[in-house]
Amino acid sequence: MMSPILICQLAPRAFSPPVVAPPRPRSILDYLFVDGHMGDYPPPPVEPLPYRDATILMSPGDYYSPSKGSLARIKYTFGNWTVLVPWPTVWLLRGRDSCPAPNCYGFAPSAEFGVPTFSGETALRTDLARVAPFAYPTLNAGLYTPEVDFVHGVAMSQNKYAQAARAVQEGQPVADAVKKFLT
Known part of the structure; x- marks a missing residue:
């Protein structure tokens, strides 16, 4: 005759919770994809976090400013990550509304005009x-062209x-504002 202790040890535990793998840490790589102008990419391994904000940065000493080719920076926040x-x-003369939206996976389009450094910053592409x-x-x-x-x-x-952005906000066509203020 088996002892009650041995029977309990042999019987499967009906109340055991299923084993669930812990969520993997989010990588900055998850936010450095683009699927618009550059082509399609496979889906990310996990659901992307939505961005919280997007701000156009135009400071006088900006890395992307005048001598670098007039690229502004757009600051997006995804979870704990800030992606520039x-x-x-x-292309931003129409204001914040014309900032590019995160792509279909929720990621910022950082590779269109830059090279991701995988630390949240993006270096300028040299082939522009x-x-x-x-x-x-x-x-x-x-959709904006x-x-x-x-x-x-x-x-x-x-x-x-x-000056150009103000003219566009007042109804002047972008091409006219560029010709008047930026050439």
């Missing part, structure tokens, strides 16, 4: 010259950007 995305300043406008999804303005080319190396001060 370079984007043509002339003239980039024809392409349609991209924006934060709040639907910029009216003007992005020309790498065309200097743009913060003051000139503000």
Whole structure:
């Protein structure tokens, strides 16, 4: 006859919780994909976090500013990560609404005009010259195709950007504002 202790040891435990793998830590790599102009990428290994904010940064000493080709930085926040995305300043003259939206996986499009450094920053691409406008999804303005080319190396001060942006907000076409203030 088996002892009650031995029977308990042999019987499967019906109340044991299922084994669930702990969530993996989020990597900065999860936020350095693009699927718009550059092509499609496979889905990420986990659900992406939504971005919390996007801000256009145009400081006088900005790494992407005048002598670097008039690329502004857009600051996105994903969970604990801050991702800085370079984007043509002339394509942002319509304001924050024309910032590129995170792609279909929820990631910031940091590889369009930069090279991800995998620390949240993005270094400038060295092969930029003239980039024809392409349609991209924006934060709040639907699909937007910029009216003007992005020309790498065309200097743009913060003051000139503000003047052109103000003219666009007042109803002037982007191409006219660029011709008047930025050429």
